[in-house]
Amino acid sequence: MRNPLGRTGITVPPLCLGTMTFGTQTSERDAHAQIDMSIDHGVDFLDTAEMYPVNPIGAKTQGDSERVIGTWIAKTGRRNDVLIATKHSGNGMGHIRNGADITADSIPQAIDGSLDRLQTDVIDLYQLHWPNRGSYMFRQNWTYDPEGDAATIRQDMADILGALQAEVARGRIRAFGLSNESAWGTAQWLRLAEDGVGPRVASIQNEYSLLCRLYDTDLAELSMYEDVGLFCFSPLAAGLLTGKYQSGAVPEGSRMELVANLGGRKTDRAFTAVAAYLDIAERHGIDPVHLALAFAMGRPFMASAIFGTTHVDQLPRALAAMEVTLSREVLDEIDTAHRAHPMPY
Template sequence: MDRRKLGRTNIEVSALCLGTMTWGTQNTVDEAHAQIERALEADINFLDTAEMYPVNPISAETIGRTEHIIGLWFERGGARNDWIVATKHSGEGMRHVRDGAPISSKTIRETVEGSLRRLQTDYIDLYQFHWPNRGSYMFRKNWDYDPTGPDPVAVRQDMEDCLGALQAEVDRGTIRAFGLSNESAWGTCQWLAASERTGGPRVASMQNEYSLLCRLYDTDMAEMSVHEDVGLLAFSPLATGLLTGKYQGVAVPDGSRMSLNSDMGGRKTDRVFAAVDAYLDIAARHGLDPSQMALAWCMTRPFMCSVIFGATDMDQLEVALGAADVTLSDEVLAEITAAQRAHPMPY
């Protein structure tokens, strides 16, 4: 498995990252542990979670359950040193955690301690802010995102305060690196500038949605990533399963994401199935598994650090692992580009 530097740190992560957000709702403890062990056999060393997981659905009763499941694996003898563990601090609007309070310098120590307890570890390799306090254009909010939010002076001051609290965690050894999620180019650049002013931890990575169907990252964010060494950790690279083809022809498999979330978080639109058909056609004509093609394509992007995939059964996991061995020809890449131009922004 290819290894890639996490920003300007000395941490190297696998090009594929094991996502965990279904562990504790759609997956049992034993199923989750089996996924960890199989991914480790396949030379994956990167695991992503969050204090708010699991999802499908999100509920107050399940907050922290996924981290707890990972901690149980370590408790049962799993080697902590085998994994780069990333987790996230919930914030504004995530009402099931701290009543949706924003991320602040006052919430960081308590939140880090909670994750450490559940994960049964002394340190977190990558600590990420799950959502900007001022809001985000992600999750289909790009259609009406209002950039005229809080005073930018106050935003910068809050960032500096948070970086001070994060540096205190670095100093006591509880976190190794800092990352963002669901952020914008402007926001990321403000964090980078604040780090230069304060000496606090520099943003190492960005976790935003990215797939053949969701390519918002390809413009300003891509340029920022390349020139500032803030690599993308792509979530939903299979567009919550749409790119597998399993939902074509109005199919809704039992236990699938669509059976639990009918509009797929706004991804199910009148145009999306025609776009999926275009990519399925490319895969079929070139003898490729569509899931592996979608994951392999993500790994070719110049700003990509690691591609986060999830699985609800071992067969799905095996397909995803196989993407590491897929090389896409120039012809396939050209056809993908043509399909994207024919089906831009399908949701």
């Protein structure tokens, strides 16, 4: 089964292979094997970004995830067998364009770099990694305080859309997506597109999992009525929902070994919540990975759920989630657990 990518006519599989460890934790050889295996299982969608890889993020490795995908394309000649999504970094990333905002001028420059590294002439989904005005994602929701002039923000969006439209006209991008966006922000992008300013938003890449369900209200409504599907990241909550970090465990080579607080996700309440979901999985004989991924894939607003595996031998477990459908009983128990453990980080 495939899902529509907005109103673009492009369809995507329910899972997407995330590549943010390609070039650091994941070697080129392993990454190429992951791409091959994913395609063989119907997951022909890759997500990357110009700032990747992570763990760590740095100037020396910046762009290497795209480069690894590019060498796979060059080696196999299978560009037409995959859909590629990448992202333009936002402000604050000092080693990329000196941390400047996304602008009409930076867009063609950033696309030049991504196309060169990917060894392709077109990007299927081009996303803005985070808004110029800031975002409440990545635990910033606890202290979020919107500021700025709405008219100025909309003009900035209009300028960016104009540049994106030029890239669509050149044939260098097929679709436009957002990331780490809000309902208000997405509505403004849609409004401008309806006024003929530029391409219509096809998707929003925001965090979503059993532990992080900020999307379930206003953004869910927007997604459903405006055909802007969620392209979610961290459906396994940075590995927490696998259960591998319970009871203080920190497996060698794991993300927590490199990022101790998992980007603000490591809290006492998170482990308690994970225990509740692990209990549901155990009682119903479901792999915890499958519980988490099947839940994400089953949401009515979901376009595709991004997962990542550091090593190819972990990949079959994740791919098998596409064969899992959660029963009404399991979904009801998830709802009960969510009410008891809402937003634990």
